[in-house]
Amino acid sequence: MISAAASSASAILPIASSRNPTPPGCPWPIKQGAVARGKVACACVAPPVNFRNDGFSSSRYDDRSSAAEGLGVAPMPEDDLDVLIECRDVYKSFGEKHILKGVSFKIRHGEAVGIIGPSGTGKSTILKIIAGLLAPDKGEVYIRGRKRAGLVGDNDMSGLRIGLVFQSAALFDSLTVRENVGFLLYENSNMPEAKISKLVTETLAAVGLKGVEDRLPSELSGGMKKRVALARSIICDDTNDSIEPEVLLYDEPTAGLDPIASTVVEDLIRSVHLKINDAVGKPGKIASYVVVTHQHSTIRRAVDRLLFLYDGKVVWEGMTHEFTMSENPIVRQFASGSLDGPIQY
Numbered sequence: 001m002i003s004a005a006a007s008s009a010s011a012i013l014p015i016a017s018s019r020n021p022t023p024p025g026c027p028w029p030i031k032q033g034a035v036a037r038g039k040v041a042c043a044c045v046a047p048p049v050n051f052r053n054d055g056f057s058s059s060r061y062d063d064r065s066s067a068a069e070g071l072g073v074a075p076m077p078e079d080d081l082d083v084l085i086e087c088r089d090v091y092k093s094f095g096e097k098h099i100l101k102g103v104s105f106k107i108r109h110g111e112a113v114g115i116i117g118p119s120g121t122g123k124s125t126i127l128k129i130i131a132g133l134l135a136p137d138k139g140e141v142y143i144r145g146r147k148r149a150g151l152v153g154d155n156d157m158s159g160l161r162i163g164l165v166f167q168s169a170a171l172f173d174s175l176t177v178r179e180n181v182g183f184l185l186y187e188n189s190n191m192p193e194a195k196i197s198k199l200v201t202e203t204l205a206a207v208g209l210k211g212v213e214d215r216l217p218s219e220l221s222g223g224m225k226k227r228v229a230l231a232r233s234i235i236c237d238d239t240n241d242s243i244e245p246e247v248l249l250y251d252e253p254t255a256g257l258d259p260i261a262s263t264v265v266e267d268l269i270r271s272v273h274l275k276i277n278d279a280v281g282k283p284g285k286i287a288s289y290v291v292v293t294h295q296h297s298t299i300r301r302a303v304d305r306l307l308f309l310y311d312g313k314v315v316w317e318g319m320t321h322e323f324t325m326s327e328n329p330i331v332r333q334f335a336s337g338s339l340d341g342p343i344q345y
Protein backbone atom coordinates (compact mmCIF):
# COMPACT_ATOMS: atom_id res chain seq x y z
CA MET A 1 0.00 0.00 0.00
CA ILE A 2 1.23 3.50 -0.65
CA SER A 3 2.34 5.71 2.16
CA ALA A 4 -0.22 7.04 4.59
CA ALA A 5 0.62 10.61 3.59
CA ALA A 6 -0.46 10.01 0.06
CA SER A 7 -3.21 7.53 0.65
CA SER A 8 -5.51 10.15 2.10
CA ALA A 9 -5.68 11.94 -1.20
CA SER A 10 -7.04 11.11 -4.56
CA ALA A 11 -6.08 12.28 -8.01
CA ILE A 12 -4.66 11.20 -11.30
CA LEU A 13 -1.71 13.25 -10.17
CA PRO A 14 -0.03 12.35 -6.94
CA ILE A 15 -0.71 14.47 -3.94
CA ALA A 16 2.41 15.61 -2.13
CA SER A 17 1.43 14.93 1.45
CA SER A 18 -1.32 15.74 3.89
CA ARG A 19 0.82 18.65 5.14
CA ASN A 20 1.52 19.97 1.66
CA PRO A 21 -1.17 18.59 -0.54
CA THR A 22 -0.05 20.18 -3.80
CA PRO A 23 2.10 17.82 -5.86
CA PRO A 24 5.25 18.97 -7.59
CA GLY A 25 4.54 20.57 -10.94
CA CYS A 26 0.87 21.00 -10.13
CA PRO A 27 0.07 24.61 -11.07
CA TRP A 28 -2.78 25.21 -8.69
CA PRO A 29 -3.10 24.79 -4.94
CA ILE A 30 -5.00 21.84 -3.54
CA LYS A 31 -7.60 22.55 -0.96
CA GLN A 32 -6.62 20.90 2.31
CA GLY A 33 -10.23 19.98 2.98
CA ALA A 34 -10.56 18.25 -0.33
CA VAL A 35 -7.56 16.11 0.44
CA ALA A 36 -8.87 15.28 3.87
CA ARG A 37 -12.14 14.17 2.34
CA GLY A 38 -10.25 11.88 0.03
CA LYS A 39 -11.93 13.40 -3.01
CA VAL A 40 -10.41 14.09 -6.36
CA ALA A 41 -8.74 17.41 -5.75
CA CYS A 42 -5.71 17.84 -7.94
CA ALA A 43 -7.26 15.76 -10.62
CA CYS A 44 -7.31 16.70 -14.22
CA VAL A 45 -10.00 14.10 -14.22
CA ALA A 46 -13.67 14.62 -13.70
CA PRO A 47 -16.11 11.79 -13.18
CA PRO A 48 -17.84 10.70 -16.34
CA VAL A 49 -21.47 10.99 -17.18
CA ASN A 50 -22.61 7.73 -18.78
CA PHE A 51 -19.01 6.84 -19.45
CA ARG A 52 -18.47 3.70 -21.46
CA ASN A 53 -15.72 2.21 -23.47
CA ASP A 54 -17.67 1.59 -26.61
CA GLY A 55 -17.10 4.91 -28.34
CA PHE A 56 -20.04 6.93 -29.45
CA SER A 57 -22.70 4.35 -30.08
CA SER A 58 -26.20 5.61 -30.69
CA SER A 59 -27.28 4.33 -27.29
CA ARG A 60 -24.58 6.44 -25.74
CA TYR A 61 -26.00 9.52 -27.42
CA ASP A 62 -29.42 8.58 -26.21
CA ASP A 63 -28.14 8.31 -22.67
CA ARG A 64 -26.38 11.62 -22.96
CA SER A 65 -29.38 13.34 -24.46
CA SER A 66 -31.68 12.27 -21.69
CA ALA A 67 -29.10 13.28 -19.09
CA ALA A 68 -28.73 16.62 -20.80
CA GLU A 69 -32.47 17.16 -20.95
CA GLY A 70 -32.64 16.68 -17.21
CA LEU A 71 -30.11 19.48 -16.84
CA GLY A 72 -31.91 21.75 -19.27
CA VAL A 73 -29.17 21.57 -21.90
CA ALA A 74 -30.18 22.51 -25.43
CA PRO A 75 -29.72 19.68 -27.95
CA MET A 76 -26.52 19.94 -29.98
CA PRO A 77 -26.59 20.45 -33.75
CA GLU A 78 -26.35 17.18 -35.66
CA ASP A 79 -22.84 18.04 -36.95
CA ASP A 80 -21.57 18.57 -33.44
CA LEU A 81 -22.74 15.34 -31.86
CA ASP A 82 -19.16 14.06 -31.85
CA VAL A 83 -17.69 17.19 -30.27
CA LEU A 84 -16.16 16.30 -26.90
CA ILE A 85 -14.61 19.66 -26.04
CA GLU A 86 -15.33 23.11 -27.38
CA CYS A 87 -13.60 26.36 -26.45
CA ARG A 88 -15.71 29.28 -27.48
CA ASP A 89 -14.15 32.76 -27.57
CA VAL A 90 -11.93 32.10 -24.56
CA TYR A 91 -9.99 34.98 -22.99
CA LYS A 92 -7.34 34.74 -20.29
CA SER A 93 -5.02 37.38 -18.83
CA PHE A 94 -2.42 37.21 -16.11
CA GLY A 95 -2.26 40.71 -14.69
CA GLU A 96 -1.45 43.01 -17.59
CA LYS A 97 -0.48 40.10 -19.83
CA HIS A 98 -3.38 39.37 -22.17
CA ILE A 99 -2.59 35.83 -23.26
CA LEU A 100 -5.74 34.40 -24.82
CA LYS A 101 -7.87 36.84 -26.79
CA GLY A 102 -10.77 34.90 -28.20
CA VAL A 103 -9.67 31.30 -28.72
CA SER A 104 -12.26 29.04 -30.35
CA PHE A 105 -11.97 25.42 -31.47
CA LYS A 106 -13.58 22.01 -31.19
CA ILE A 107 -12.07 18.64 -30.37
CA ARG A 108 -14.10 15.80 -31.83
CA HIS A 109 -14.35 12.18 -30.79
CA GLY A 110 -11.49 10.18 -32.29
CA GLU A 111 -9.27 13.17 -33.02
CA ALA A 112 -5.53 13.47 -32.42
CA VAL A 113 -4.91 17.21 -32.31
CA GLY A 114 -1.70 19.20 -31.92
CA ILE A 115 -1.54 22.74 -30.57
CA ILE A 116 1.49 24.62 -31.81
CA GLY A 117 2.70 28.19 -31.83
CA PRO A 118 5.49 30.42 -30.57
CA SER A 119 6.60 30.31 -26.94
CA GLY A 120 4.40 32.17 -24.51
CA THR A 121 1.30 32.22 -26.72
CA GLY A 122 -0.76 30.36 -24.14
CA LYS A 123 -0.66 26.75 -25.31
CA SER A 124 -0.22 25.33 -21.79
CA THR A 125 -2.76 27.86 -20.53
CA ILE A 126 -5.43 26.60 -22.92
CA LEU A 127 -4.71 22.99 -21.88
CA LYS A 128 -5.22 23.94 -18.25
CA ILE A 129 -8.46 25.70 -19.15
CA ILE A 130 -9.70 22.62 -21.04
CA ALA A 131 -8.76 20.44 -18.07
CA GLY A 132 -10.71 22.72 -15.75
CA LEU A 133 -7.65 23.75 -13.76
CA LEU A 134 -7.83 27.40 -14.81
CA ALA A 135 -10.99 29.39 -15.41
CA PRO A 136 -11.25 31.60 -18.48
CA ASP A 137 -11.82 35.32 -17.82
CA LYS A 138 -14.36 35.36 -20.61
CA GLY A 139 -15.77 32.82 -23.03
CA GLU A 140 -16.92 29.29 -22.44
CA VAL A 141 -15.71 25.72 -22.40
CA TYR A 142 -18.26 23.11 -23.37
CA ILE A 143 -17.77 19.49 -22.43
CA ARG A 144 -19.98 17.31 -24.58
CA GLY A 145 -22.21 20.27 -25.19
CA ARG A 146 -22.52 21.18 -21.56
CA LYS A 147 -21.06 24.47 -20.42
CA ARG A 148 -18.53 24.01 -17.68
CA ALA A 149 -19.22 26.08 -14.61
CA GLY A 150 -16.24 26.62 -12.34
CA LEU A 151 -13.14 24.51 -12.11
CA VAL A 152 -13.03 20.76 -12.20
CA GLY A 153 -12.71 20.51 -8.42
CA ASP A 154 -15.76 22.71 -7.94
CA ASN A 155 -17.92 20.96 -10.45
CA ASP A 156 -17.43 17.27 -10.89
CA MET A 157 -20.21 16.92 -13.45
CA SER A 158 -18.12 17.85 -16.47
CA GLY A 159 -19.25 14.70 -18.21
CA LEU A 160 -15.88 13.67 -19.57
CA ARG A 161 -12.77 12.29 -18.01
CA ILE A 162 -9.86 14.50 -18.95
CA GLY A 163 -6.29 13.62 -17.99
CA LEU A 164 -3.43 16.11 -18.24
CA VAL A 165 0.14 14.87 -18.58
CA PHE A 166 2.35 17.71 -17.43
CA GLN A 167 5.51 18.83 -19.15
CA SER A 168 7.38 18.36 -15.89
CA ALA A 169 5.96 14.83 -15.43
CA ALA A 170 4.76 16.01 -11.98
CA LEU A 171 5.73 12.79 -10.24
CA PHE A 172 5.49 12.62 -6.51
CA ASP A 173 9.11 12.65 -5.37
CA SER A 174 8.64 10.61 -2.21
CA LEU A 175 6.61 7.84 -3.84
CA THR A 176 8.17 4.99 -5.78
CA VAL A 177 7.50 4.51 -9.46
CA ARG A 178 5.01 1.74 -8.57
CA GLU A 179 3.13 4.05 -6.21
CA ASN A 180 3.15 6.91 -8.70
CA VAL A 181 1.86 4.79 -11.58
CA GLY A 182 -0.72 2.93 -9.49
CA PHE A 183 -1.84 5.99 -7.59
CA LEU A 184 -5.33 6.26 -9.03
CA LEU A 185 -5.97 2.54 -8.59
CA TYR A 186 -4.70 2.48 -5.00
CA GLU A 187 -7.01 5.38 -4.27
CA ASN A 188 -10.11 4.74 -6.32
CA SER A 189 -10.39 1.06 -6.99
CA ASN A 190 -11.10 -2.05 -4.98
CA MET A 191 -8.38 -3.98 -6.74
CA PRO A 192 -6.11 -6.05 -4.47
CA GLU A 193 -2.61 -4.62 -4.11
CA ALA A 194 -1.02 -7.59 -5.87
CA LYS A 195 -3.22 -7.03 -8.90
CA ILE A 196 -2.41 -3.31 -8.99
CA SER A 197 1.27 -4.14 -8.72
CA LYS A 198 0.99 -6.56 -11.66
CA LEU A 199 -0.90 -3.99 -13.71
CA VAL A 200 1.73 -1.35 -12.91
CA THR A 201 4.48 -3.69 -14.12
CA GLU A 202 2.54 -4.41 -17.33
CA THR A 203 1.84 -0.74 -17.97
CA LEU A 204 5.48 0.19 -17.34
CA ALA A 205 6.49 -2.52 -19.80
CA ALA A 206 4.10 -1.00 -22.35
CA VAL A 207 6.02 2.29 -22.10
CA GLY A 208 9.33 0.46 -22.36
CA LEU A 209 10.34 0.47 -18.69
CA LYS A 210 11.33 -2.67 -16.82
CA GLY A 211 12.57 -3.22 -13.28
CA VAL A 212 12.07 0.39 -12.16
CA GLU A 213 9.05 -0.14 -9.91
CA ASP A 214 10.94 0.38 -6.67
CA ARG A 215 12.93 3.40 -7.80
CA LEU A 216 12.20 6.95 -6.73
CA PRO A 217 11.68 9.61 -9.44
CA SER A 218 15.04 11.17 -8.52
CA GLU A 219 16.70 7.96 -9.72
CA LEU A 220 15.23 8.28 -13.23
CA SER A 221 16.34 10.25 -16.29
CA GLY A 222 14.08 12.98 -17.70
CA GLY A 223 12.87 10.68 -20.47
CA MET A 224 12.09 7.89 -18.02
CA LYS A 225 10.10 10.30 -15.87
CA LYS A 226 8.03 11.28 -18.89
CA ARG A 227 7.34 7.62 -19.62
CA VAL A 228 6.35 6.99 -16.00
CA ALA A 229 3.95 9.95 -16.24
CA LEU A 230 2.57 8.47 -19.44
CA ALA A 231 2.13 5.09 -17.75
CA ARG A 232 0.27 6.79 -14.93
CA SER A 233 -2.05 8.47 -17.42
CA ILE A 234 -2.92 5.27 -19.30
CA ILE A 235 -3.13 2.72 -16.49
CA CYS A 236 -6.68 1.56 -16.02
CA ASP A 237 -8.77 -0.77 -13.96
CA ASP A 238 -10.45 -3.13 -16.41
CA THR A 239 -13.07 -3.94 -13.81
CA ASN A 240 -14.16 -0.32 -13.50
CA ASP A 241 -14.59 1.85 -16.58
CA SER A 242 -15.29 4.94 -14.56
CA ILE A 243 -11.71 5.75 -13.61
CA GLU A 244 -10.22 5.88 -17.06
CA PRO A 245 -9.43 9.19 -18.69
CA GLU A 246 -11.25 9.53 -21.98
CA VAL A 247 -9.37 12.53 -23.32
CA LEU A 248 -5.68 13.00 -22.66
CA LEU A 249 -3.91 16.34 -22.85
CA TYR A 250 -0.13 16.19 -23.23
CA ASP A 251 1.95 19.26 -22.51
CA GLU A 252 5.21 18.99 -24.47
CA PRO A 253 5.58 15.25 -23.94
CA THR A 254 8.80 15.04 -25.97
CA ALA A 255 10.53 18.23 -24.84
CA GLY A 256 14.12 17.52 -23.86
CA LEU A 257 14.14 13.96 -25.19
CA ASP A 258 16.64 12.60 -27.69
CA PRO A 259 15.19 11.75 -31.14
CA ILE A 260 14.77 8.04 -30.43
CA ALA A 261 13.21 8.56 -27.00
CA SER A 262 10.88 11.08 -28.69
CA THR A 263 9.82 8.47 -31.22
CA VAL A 264 9.10 6.00 -28.39
CA VAL A 265 6.88 8.54 -26.62
CA GLU A 266 5.17 9.62 -29.87
CA ASP A 267 4.32 6.01 -30.66
CA LEU A 268 3.07 5.45 -27.13
CA ILE A 269 0.76 8.42 -27.45
CA ARG A 270 -0.62 6.92 -30.65
CA SER A 271 -0.85 3.44 -29.18
CA VAL A 272 -3.40 4.36 -26.50
CA HIS A 273 -5.74 6.01 -29.02
CA LEU A 274 -8.89 4.09 -29.76
CA LYS A 275 -8.14 4.24 -33.49
CA ILE A 276 -5.12 2.00 -32.97
CA ASN A 277 -5.41 -1.71 -32.30
CA ASP A 278 -2.81 -3.35 -30.13
CA ALA A 279 -1.08 -6.67 -30.84
CA VAL A 280 -4.20 -8.64 -29.92
CA GLY A 281 -6.47 -6.36 -31.93
CA LYS A 282 -7.85 -4.46 -28.95
CA PRO A 283 -8.38 -0.71 -29.51
CA GLY A 284 -6.73 1.85 -27.24
CA LYS A 285 -8.77 3.45 -24.49
CA ILE A 286 -8.32 7.14 -25.25
CA ALA A 287 -11.07 8.64 -27.38
CA SER A 288 -9.20 11.81 -28.31
CA TYR A 289 -6.01 13.53 -27.34
CA VAL A 290 -4.41 16.93 -27.62
CA VAL A 291 -0.65 17.45 -27.73
CA VAL A 292 1.09 20.76 -27.16
CA THR A 293 4.45 20.53 -28.83
CA HIS A 294 7.30 22.36 -30.52
CA GLN A 295 8.81 19.22 -32.01
CA HIS A 296 8.39 18.60 -35.72
CA SER A 297 8.72 14.84 -35.21
CA THR A 298 5.84 14.90 -32.72
CA ILE A 299 3.71 16.94 -35.09
CA ARG A 300 4.36 14.48 -37.90
CA ARG A 301 4.12 11.28 -35.89
CA ALA A 302 1.65 11.79 -33.09
CA VAL A 303 -1.13 14.08 -34.37
CA ASP A 304 -3.45 14.36 -37.37
CA ARG A 305 -4.76 17.90 -37.09
CA LEU A 306 -3.12 21.12 -35.94
CA LEU A 307 -4.26 24.32 -34.30
CA PHE A 308 -1.82 27.20 -34.57
CA LEU A 309 -2.04 29.65 -31.70
CA TYR A 310 -0.59 33.12 -32.15
CA ASP A 311 -1.25 36.46 -30.53
CA GLY A 312 -4.04 35.07 -28.40
CA LYS A 313 -6.01 33.40 -31.18
CA VAL A 314 -6.14 30.31 -33.38
CA VAL A 315 -4.77 31.81 -36.60
CA TRP A 316 -4.61 28.61 -38.64
CA GLU A 317 -5.95 25.09 -38.42
CA GLY A 318 -5.58 22.18 -40.76
CA MET A 319 -4.35 18.65 -41.21
CA THR A 320 -0.70 17.97 -40.39
CA HIS A 321 0.24 17.37 -44.00
CA GLU A 322 -1.16 20.80 -44.90
CA PHE A 323 1.06 22.56 -42.39
CA THR A 324 4.22 22.82 -44.45
CA MET A 325 2.25 23.74 -47.57
CA SER A 326 0.35 26.59 -45.93
CA GLU A 327 0.60 30.03 -47.56
CA ASN A 328 -0.21 31.70 -44.25
CA PRO A 329 2.88 33.88 -43.55
CA ILE A 330 2.78 33.14 -39.82
CA VAL A 331 2.69 29.40 -40.42
CA ARG A 332 5.37 29.61 -43.12
CA GLN A 333 7.74 31.48 -40.84
CA PHE A 334 7.14 29.08 -37.98
CA ALA A 335 7.53 26.00 -40.15
CA SER A 336 10.80 27.27 -41.62
CA GLY A 337 12.18 28.75 -38.40
CA SER A 338 12.99 31.95 -40.27
CA LEU A 339 13.76 35.17 -38.41
CA ASP A 340 11.96 37.14 -41.12
CA GLY A 341 8.20 37.35 -40.93
CA PRO A 342 5.31 38.48 -38.81
CA ILE A 343 6.48 36.63 -35.67
CA GLN A 344 8.92 38.88 -33.85
CA TYR A 345 10.99 37.90 -30.84
Ligand SMILES: Nc1ncnc2c1ncn2[C@@H]1O[C@H](COP(=O)(O)OP(=O)(O)OP(=O)(O)O)[C@@H](O)[C@H]1O
Binds near residue numbers: 094099117119120
Ligand atom coordinates in the same frame (compact mmCIF):
# COMPACT_ATOMS: atom_id res chain seq x y z
N1 LIG B 1 -0.15 31.34 -13.45
C1 LIG B 1 0.43 32.30 -14.17
N2 LIG B 1 0.66 33.51 -13.66
C2 LIG B 1 1.22 34.50 -14.39
N3 LIG B 1 1.58 34.35 -15.69
C3 LIG B 1 1.35 33.16 -16.25
C4 LIG B 1 0.78 32.07 -15.53
N4 LIG B 1 0.67 31.01 -16.35
C5 LIG B 1 1.17 31.42 -17.54
N5 LIG B 1 1.59 32.69 -17.46
C6 LIG B 1 2.16 33.47 -18.56
O1 LIG B 1 1.29 33.33 -19.68
C7 LIG B 1 2.05 33.24 -20.87
C8 LIG B 1 1.68 32.00 -21.62
O2 LIG B 1 2.17 30.88 -20.89
P1 LIG B 1 2.00 29.40 -21.44
O3 LIG B 1 2.82 28.52 -20.57
O4 LIG B 1 0.57 29.08 -21.60
O5 LIG B 1 2.65 29.55 -22.89
P2 LIG B 1 3.11 28.44 -23.91
O6 LIG B 1 2.59 28.84 -25.25
O7 LIG B 1 2.72 27.09 -23.43
O8 LIG B 1 4.69 28.63 -23.86
P3 LIG B 1 5.90 27.61 -24.17
O9 LIG B 1 5.75 27.19 -25.60
O10 LIG B 1 7.12 28.46 -23.96
O11 LIG B 1 5.79 26.47 -23.18
C9 LIG B 1 3.51 33.34 -20.46
O12 LIG B 1 3.92 34.68 -20.61
C10 LIG B 1 3.51 32.93 -19.01
O13 LIG B 1 4.54 33.56 -18.32
